[in-house]
Amino acid sequence: MADSTAPARTVTLTDDATGKSWKLPxxxxxxxxxxxxxxxxxxxxxxxxxxxxxxSTAACESRITFIDGDxxxxxxxxxxxxxxxxxxxxxxxxxxxxxxxxxxxxxxADWVHHITxxxxxxxxxxxxxxxxxxxxxxxxxxxxxxxxxxxxxxxxLDIHDEYQRLVSCHRLIAKLPTLAAMTYKYAMGQPFVxxxxxxxxxxxxxxxMFSVPAEPYKINPVLARAMDKIFILHADHEQNASxxxxxLASSSGANPFACMAAGITSxxxxxxxxxxxxxxxxxxxxxxxxKVPEIIRRAKDPNDDFRLMGFGHRVYKNYDPRAKxxxxxxxxxxxxxxxxxxxxLETAMEMERIALQDDYFIQKKLYPNVDFxxxxxxxxxxxxxxxxxVLFALARTAGWVAHWQEQLREDEQKIGRPRQLxxxxxxxxxxxLAKRG
Numbered sequence: 001m002a003d004s005t006a007p008a009r010t011v012t013l014t015d016d017a018t019g020k021s022w023k024l025p026x027x028x029x030x031x032x033x034x035x036x037x038x039x040x041x042x043x044x045x046x047x048x049x050x051x052x053x054x055x056s057t058a059a060c061e062s063r064i065t066f067i068d069g070d071x072x073x074x075x076x077x078x079x080x081x082x083x084x085x086x087x088x089x090x091x092x093x094x095x096x097x098x099x100x101x102x103x104x105x106x107x108x109a110d111w112v113h114h115i116t117x118x119x120x121x122x123x124x125x126x127x128x129x130x131x132x133x134x135x136x137x138x139x140x141x142x143x144x145x146x147x148x149x150x151x152x153x154x155x156x157l158d159i160h161d162e163y164q165r166l167v168s169c170h171r172l173i174a175k176l177p178t179l180a181a182m183t184y185k186y187a188m189g190q191p192f193v194x195x196x197x198x199x200x201x202x203x204x205x206x207x208x209m210f211s212v213p214a215e216p217y218k219i220n221p222v223l224a225r226a227m228d229k230i231f232i233l234h235a236d237h238e239q240n241a242s243x244x245x246x247x248l249a250s251s252s253g254a255n256p257f258a259c260m261a262a263g264i265t266s267x268x269x270x271x272x273x274x275x276x277x278x279x280x281x282x283x284x285x286x287x288x289x290x291k292v293p294e295i296i297r298r299a300k301d302p303n304d305d306f307r308l309m310g311f312g313h314r315v316y317k318n319y320d321p322r323a324k325x326x327x328x329x330x331x332x333x334x335x336x337x338x339x340x341x342x343x344x345l346e347t348a349m350e351m352e353r354i355a356l357q358d359d360y361f362i363q364k365k366l367y368p369n370v371d372f373x374x375x376x377x378x379x380x381x382x383x384x385x386x387x388x389x390v391l392f393a394l395a396r397t398a399g400w401v402a403h404w405q406e407q408l409r410e411d412e413q414k415i416g417r418p419r420q421l422x423x424x425x426x427x428x429x430x431x432x433l434a435k436r437g
Contacts, residue, residue, distance in 0.1 A: 011036055013045070020045075031066060048419045059416075060247060064097055064402050065238045072318035076236060077101070085325045090231040091115060091201050094173055094398035097236055098405065118174035119195040119204065121182075122152040129186045138183045138390045139268040145179050146172075147261035157255045159408055168256040169401040176394045177201070181208035184387055202228035205394075210382060222336040223381055226329050230374060233322040234392050236399025238315075242266040242273065246400045248416040250407050263400045264393045273389040273396075276375035279310035280344070280385055288343050289350040296351070300360050310372030311355060312365070319367045326373035327352075333377050348376050 009026040022045050025037040035058050042048055051057045066075045074081040077096050084093050088102075095103045095111045103111060128148055132141050149171070150157060156167040182192050185208075193208045203224045211217030237243070245266035249259040267273035286295055299308040313320050339345055352368050355361045378388055 009034075029061075032068065042419075048421070050421050054244070059239065059244065060407065061410075062239070062403065062406060063100065064406060065236045065399070067238050067315055069313070069315040070317050072316055072321050074237075074321050081233065081321050082325065085229050085232050085322075088232065089200070089202075090228050090235065090395070090398070091173075093232050093235050094402075097398055097402035098169060114170045115174045115201070116197050118170045119178050119197075121149075121175050121178050125149075125152060126182070126192065129182060132186070134187055134189065136187075138180075138187065138386050139264065139393070141183045141186070142179065142390055142393060143261055143264050143268070145183070146176070146264055147258055149175070150255050150257040153257070157257075159250075159253060159255065165256070165405060165408065169405065172256065172260055172397050172401055176397045177205040178208060180387070180390045180394050181205060183390060184209055184384075187386075200224065200228070202231065220336070222332060226333050226377060226381070229325065229329050230377065230391065231395040231398075233326060233370060233374075234395035236396070236402065240272065241269070242396060243400060243403050247403055247407050250404050251414065251416040253415075256401070256404060259404055260397060260400055263396070267393050267396065268389060273392040275309070275369075275371035276378070276392075277385045277388045279348075279372050279375045280379060280388075282309045283344050283347050283351075286347050289347045292347060292350045292354060296354055296358065308366075310375070311361070311368055313369045316369070317365055319365075320369045322370040323368055323373060326370050326377070327368070330373045330377050333380050337380055339380055342380075345376055345380065348372070 009028075010023040011026055012021050012023055014021045022041075024041065027035045027037050029035065038049060049057070064077065066078075067073065076084060076093065077100050079096065079102075084096075088096075091112055092103065092108060094115075095108065125145065125148065128145050129141070132144070153168070153171060156164040156171065158164045178195055185192050191213060193211050193213075195204050196207055199207055199219070203219045206219065206224060206227060207217055239247075242263040246259050246263040249262040254262075270278055286292065295306075295308070298304045298306040299311075334340075334345065352372070355366065355368060361367070375385075375388060378391065379385070383391065
């Protein structure tokens with residue numbers, strides 16, 4: 001928020017054709033670029049702004065996450081992602097996103113208890129799965145079952161009731177791992193595995209994913225910690241496409257489960273949540289590490305339309321801070337699993353090695369991003385590519401519910417209604433069918 005004690009700052013907008021000028025307020029946040037307040041622009045000037053992709057438009061005020069792409073900074077409620085990934089755990093980060101502060105001992109215990117005891121889903125929800133084809137994409141199934149939660153949990157749909165909203169947040173963060181694991185089991189033809197309250201959030205998810213009734217399942221602490229870090233690194237990322245979708249859906253007064261389903265739908269896009277899947281598909285197409293030099297050459301050729309997936313980022317013009325953490329985690333997982341002769345992983349590691357030393361990549365700041373490493377880790381842990389975006393949705397639910405809550409707490413509620421630059425036909429009179437040429 002702007003400092004009310006500071007002198008008012010304005011910028012001047014001038015129409016060169018008419019000479020008319022208008023002063024627009026300038027607002028400063030706690031950090032980051034100043035913002036031109038154009039809320040009264042149309043009423044004052046009769047003009048709209050044109051900003052496809054909203055790359056220069058702040059659509060909301062938020063206190064949750066801050067990104068400085070030029071400096072490679074990612075903060076959740078002011079805490080650097082590096083510190084949270086090293087010292088915290090996913091449920092603590094989810095609490096931080098939701099409440100704005102790290103919990104004390106009793107607050108964390110209470111929060112973990114509520115999440116843990118909401119992990120079960122209504123037994124009738126299981127019948128939903130039989131309506132899907134076994135080969136359906138897991139994200140298609142998740143869109144349906146998450147939206148379908150509204151048909152089962154009527155007692156937490158009143159968005160004007162603070163307690164009901166909190167219950168919905170508990171349910172969504174708790175049940176997404178259960179639904180995700182059920183989606184995987186359904187596709188595999190295996191029985192659903194019920195959650196275990198004695199396990200941590202990440203341990204419980206791995207247990208529901210990979211255990212079978214025929215034999216005991218042993219939790220690998222290295223893999224569980226890696227899973228937890230992946231969740232932390234994907235928990236929130238400011239006003240990205242899916243988070244903006246959740247906010248836009250919420251602005252209409254939609255119930256929380258519908259809003260989260262909308263976010264999942266947006267996340268499904270290959271330019272957003274499907275990026276790590278695209279990385280592995282690229283690696284599979286390359287085939288072996290001896291072909292990497294040729295791929296690097298093509299990536300550097302301005303006349304070649306080949307696109308190198310998993311390098312660079314739309315927001316980060318420096319090294320993605322999440323990628324540094326994911327890189328370390330990737331090597332920890334590969335060492336733990338003793339993976340040394342997987343052609344796909346060897347290809348990825350060779351690409352990483354060359355890209356980090358090549359002047360072309362260094363000068364253009366085309367560093368491996370978080371999607372490059374996460375896909376390698378998930379494959380090594382046994383997740384099929386079709387589940388990658390589901391895991392992203394599972395983790396990002398923590399951020400989505402925080403943004404959903406923040407928006408509903410705003411004093412002034414407005415339904416999202418973007419404007420447009422219309423370039424179609426102007427007024428035309430209808431011509432009867434018989435008279436048309």
